[in-house]
Amino acid sequence: MNNKDDNCDTSVLSDDIFTLKGEEFFRVIRPLIGEVACNILEIQMIDSAENFLNTNDIFDIFKYDSDDIDAIKSKSCFKMKDGQYIVRTGVLNNMTYLKTVLKKKFEEQHIFLNNLQKEKIYELINRNPILQSLIAWYSRNEFANNDINKNHSFMLSFIDTITKNIVKQKQNYRYDDSMKDFAVVLYTLGGKQVYEFVRINIIGALPNLTTLKKLISSTDAILTEGRFCFDALQQYLDSVKTNSFVGFVTKLSNGVPIPDYYQTDSFEELQFWFNNIEKSNLLNIHMFQPIPQLNRANAPASFLMSAYGVDSTSTAIEILHRWIYIFNNCSKSQIRIIGFSTDGDNKYMRAMRLMCGFFGHLLNLQPYEHPDAFQIKTAYWSVEINAHMLLYLILLVKENQLPKEALHIYLFNSQSCESMFRNTRSLSGAFSTIVNFTVADFLGRSKKLSILNKIKCQQQDNEYDKRLFFPTHHKHKNDNSLVAQEKLDDVYTLDVEQIVFNSYKMALSLIEPLNIISVLKEYHLLNLNSLSKYTFNHLNTRSTIKAKTSSNSELAIDYYEDDEDEEDDDDYLDHNEIISNSDEDSESLNESFDDDEENLEIMKNDFNGINIRDKINMEQENCYFKIKINGVVKYMHKQTACWILTEENGKVSTDRLSRVMQTNKK
Template structure:
């Protein structure tokens, strides 16, 4: 199809041309094929054309008229021919793309993966998805935690109106990303793959979450992909699900996770009193370290919490004094006043600067600043253990477990101080002074146990050494997908957020770009492929310290590393007054301290859930990708064979509506409302009465008619900070 059009020959009145005059203009400028494409979609004016989202989406349907165009609308590029009628790259709401994941993993020769899940706020708006003949933007219903695809399908205008009035519009978009572990080579870390996306309301339970994880695990296993574990951002419901599945002071008596034939099993592992995770695990869990880091910083910046560790105060004023001190310049500490802004709650770069060696050195030399030093030193250890790519595995383990031991000591001291006071107010104050929250503490414990568990699996050769790249095991791939989708807004658009349909369309483009990049990496010697530049930070050095060879892993002395971590924790807390209490309780050594903590947690924090396991991973019930294409093809073929039956079904269904809309307007220019439409297009239209006359209303136009409130939501970080400031002022 010729695409070198001369826009200079467009008439000056092109924006007021309609019907035949408009089509003649298009035919003269762009040719017969483009003219026919617009005709079949009733795009009869420039205004309607500008408001059309995807002119070629109709090619995904099957009819004699559409088949005529599908063979004539290819696009060619330097990377080959792309058929826009091909729906392989299509991403539909609530569809789990296990087949596409398998194709991607086969292409990069990967067998192991880590899955992440996260959600973000979206604009509450209902749109019509023509490719699935369904409405997107309503809260997706869940069956046993699994979202139901294409639930909101109807040819009844009354039904759509009922949904608008009675069904929640999705305030959140939930996505699942699959991060593959690629065998050792000179390639960069492979890009995470978008498995599914769907709108939700925040009412699902922990049991629904773990059933969804089990569904993903089993279906991935059928595709010969072993999911090592899952990662989220520290939400309490997800943390509860993690504890229940892993048995970390939680129990699910009716779920038989550890009896699964693919469950990990640490054979011949010593009985360590300080290790609380059971030996058998079906899959593992990480709380997203970046979120943990920002939560750690935000507690320091809190205006309500007065933090104490041992007998030392923790306060951001110590850091502010460094910035204001004329004896120091920015060359000494590298900080800005904006790094201490408590309203900027997701500023990870600020966390890195606060935990820098320069700042820690100044705090260590200061008077009465040791508590703040310890707090920020622990923040630095979290970054080293889980975020930094080049940290050696010994340092990862020691840093992770040093944090655990310091938190255990501080928790015991805080617990003892509360037990010696009878006043409820005093107990509440003691709780608010603890330098970590319950969620942060459990996240620190769970992450350290998971890290060590993975190291032991690699030592026993149950996992490849690439599993040591724990900096990939987080939900930042979800955050990255959200950021990339927001960045695809128009150049002149002031909206930084998206609707559910916007995200699905944009993520389709992102997936296509990632596919091209993947081909580029796997065909580096081919000069004919489209090449994207790779930032030096994303180039993978095969000699990263974390990728030790298996001989080094065999020599790794875990018990010595843990002992060093405990000694480091003792050294850090020596000046805090914690050791005195531990010695009085005779729990100052590693084993006795850990046994005491285990008993306390087991008696006060153990949770139980007696829900019954529901094994239901049938593709058919949830309209998943594998069988959907065949079903869709059969339906479309049967309709093509009997067009008269289709028309009768359409007419009978519309007779039940009898919806009559009264308006003073008689000309509906610019709105897709017609007296007649082509039979092959009827699925995309409602048949209603307007002023007692039969009309066909395009389903997207019906959404516009029923929308009575235009929602806007900004997810730009600066905008959120400004909005928070307005609310507090």
């Protein structure tokens, strides 16, 4: 019998040969290889095609001396005089033939299945034009240049995420870092309604809201009212968790806000605060604008360092202490502040004049005695103060006390604060009727903006795969463009005195039509030096302000650390949502209750829809007030207490001028 592959007829085997086992398998192969060969396989329990093909030596059994195989040995082998057994040629050929035909049958079926699979794929592609488009797009990207691939890298990740998740159970969905960043940005810019609309309709593309909020809360971008994030400024982000009550006017210590001041576990004390402590109607924020590094194309994004509610009673001296506090703590973190910028508020301009000694001075506080305590005030009090500070800045750069990158003057403004307020207002959803927001609202929204700015900076600076692109209006594409470095080098060759003198001559030419020069000549004031001395003496006599600080000692700030790890229910304060009562089993608190606690007498016995519970978990103890209602011990969530005690929500006009006028009336 010829055992060559070409002479094997696989039709002698049924198509289901590889699924047969036991007697069914032997029934098919017995006509091909005979009874003796079948007995050899059967006694070894080689009862399937797969088992047969995986056996290396079928006749290895004849090496052993056993009564069970003596009958098979005598039929299939020759016994030599020395006691050895030689397999008969026919039996050997039958086994070889069976192995050959099974292998060929397997190859044919494999080819057939592959062809069948390809036909199904082709048929599937022909029935679905979207697959044809995807194949064409992927094929084009294979031969595209690297720039095109970078632009499409996130799209590849987006499609890959959907196709992998859509065939899994929802609890097994997985998302890479680029998809997580995309989800956070979409939620921040579009709000909850937009995010849910996209997530529900594009299945498998975005994580659910629970997962997303865990991503946001795990990000180091939490801001506590009144706390300056100096360590966060060094790392650019910091993680601080608080359970304080937000919305009252922040207490100041020498002008510096005391963080986490309003903390209590007493409902009576909270009620006293609501009745006697003024609610903050203004919000004060401190933005930090880094100067660009060498060879950087754009200015880095500003950083929200602190935010807290205030009223209009702060003084210029308190503002000075606050600036000194910020400067000193930044210096401890190896951060050099070269200037403060504000808007045109009178108290801030008075503080600027006092600090820089421009027609004003402090009687018992010398801020310049502190090393490296230079501060620039690029405000709009007058052209003079800005000109003097700009000249001072240029001289510091020329003397190599500051890097030349400090000459990006356009960064010295308060627009980062205005931009923060605009962006925070823009986070109101399409269905929101509330234009203004509380301090708690701002802290929550600023957290989202901090994460958004972090993602923007990462996507802008790093040339890695799966990059996200953000829309930019054509008018603002060059807003953050920096002055070329070679132009900044010109400052080292400037003759400052000559420039000032040329400016003075230009000023004289401008006022010549006003017939003022003749008056200056009459009083011998046409010379630059004499006119400067006269102007300085005149302003120093009539426009000088003086102020005295309460203490020269270093500022002592009391920090109230909060070890509370409780995660508040999302958007409770933002939308005044009423949290439903939970019926889940929880461990009851067995602490004794003070009989002197206030007992609330009310007609209502059913508290469905209000977060008032009969018992709570021990780990949630700090999140609830322990009160008596109609003589029965209850636990009221602190957010619910704030909602109950809030009688009205103060609102101010969306127009800035009207807002200032409205604030001044209070």
